Amino acid sequence: MADSTSHPLLFDINVMLPSEPIEDKILACNSTTEAYGLTLTQKQALKLVQTRTEVLKKTSRVEFGTGIIDKLILAFCDSPYIEQQNYEDTLHELISLFYSAKNDTWDTISDDALIEFMKDSFNGPCRGSLELLSTDALLPLARHIHSGYSFETFTYNSEQYDTKQDDE
């Protein structure tokens, strides 16, 4: 079938999408994160939204609604490895890792499950290292999915990653 996106009159999907008040949702998280000594300014919230837009473009994804930044904030705010000084930078990196992982795992994992996995890995075996989160947790997870296994059968620990799947 002819590609509708090539039509000159309408339908650049990213232009079509209504803008949602993401910034407000991010700032609303401050009331929860303050308890952990973490807050974001309006300027920082705006930067996070910009990162989201750029990463979505880079990963060729389209997002509807207010997205996942607030979910990432609320999931990671109690991490022992995040302090106010690395808070914003960590969030930028987590946003990038999240959307790349959605692509790399072929959209087989729900947002909530992926965030949960990222949080557990980051706070656990990765010991707060975003690099380890990327290379030792998310990459093996993607390989696991590419081998035909499900997310539920993936187990990750710092020593090695393995599957619960029985050998042939």
Next chain:
Amino acid sequence: MTQNKMMNKIDILHSIPEDKLDKRIYFLSLLELANSCGLLSNSDVARIQSELALILAEQADKYTNGESSSITSEKANELLTSVMYVIGLHLKLTYKVPEQAVEHIKANTVKSVFESGLATIERRMEFAKHLHKLIASRLFETPNIFYRSTAIDGINGFFKLYRPQFAAHEIHITADYPLCSGMPALDGIEFIEQYLLRLECENTFCTLFSPDDIHRLMLSLSKDYASCPVNIFEPVLLCALGLTLLGLNPMRLNLTSKSIDGLYGIFIGKTRDSTIHIMKKALSLLSEKINIPLRVKKYAAFCIPKLAPGIANALDTKSIDKVFLVRSNFESNTKIMLSYGERMSDAKYTKLLEKLQQVRGKAKIKLIIEEVHSLADLLDVLSDAEFTMGELEVLVDTLPQNVFAALLSKYPYQALAQRENEQMLCVALQKKKESLSPQMRKEVQDQAASIYNETFD
């Protein structure tokens, strides 16, 4: 240009030239033409655009079961194309005049048109299923593997895979059996419906003749016709028309080399239009003689202009016997009837596919052996599930000889296989065949060659 001719070019009642509307991307082309001729303002277009965005967001949410806030751009484009197909189909089928379709979209929300479109597709699906059952219940008997594999298995595959909610424009199957009138230049359910309507006409026409007479006629086209994607209706129609033109009984499809000369005399020196006229006249005579149903007669008349160039070319090259075939005297061998068995329910099948996605290697093959009990389901699984070469080799090794022969008969050549899965299966089957002892190999080959599909209920 005279004034009269200029007047004829201007349609004062219709602002949208129908011939410029694209039947495949109807909604987009309607919007574009309506916008350019002023029937839709820019603000109308903006309103439609924002309503489409909301539908897209809802569709994405349904597609991900509300579990993902984002999807790939590729998937978003697919969902949007599907939404626009649904809307376009509804407008195209409901309003004969495009201006009325534009009025409708102006007076209603895009969402309501989309929902009406989904209901339209449901009705079309029911009609197509009914038509398919009708064809299946009277399927003309032929050893041609593409005929059955498309008319029964392929179309069944479409109904199994078609999801109008998210991919209404998709066809999913390749519809390998070629129709005399060519493939409908349409998408989604429209394609399947048109394909089935045309196939039903071809099938009904062929059932007017003896399967054995048609088999022998087709053998004169090619001894391997059973494993080739060739149209059967066309040579049968041409032969019956040829016999009618010669004043002979068309029922046996038994043109001879001598009678072919008579046809040469009838067509030589005739223009394309005269040839079409002669053929259409012969069709009327044939219709009276063998009681061709009206819809089938209309379809045959629609096909005749496509056949005329072939006749003209054959006259030029003195090879008219390649168009009006002379029946072969080759007698068919005894055939083994192949039963497809009873299919499992769609729900059970979907569950099985999900399970197969979770396992690999021997575990996957074990699951198939345990859960699949009919050839029909086995063929579906081989087509729909994903396998590695090693897995297919294990599966082929595990199969009983009669099932192995049945698969060999269905997938005789790798070159004929369309999907990657089928190509790998062909390789695995050939590999297993080569590993057999010469005697066993001959036995399996004979078995595969003599398999004849049972009539599907």
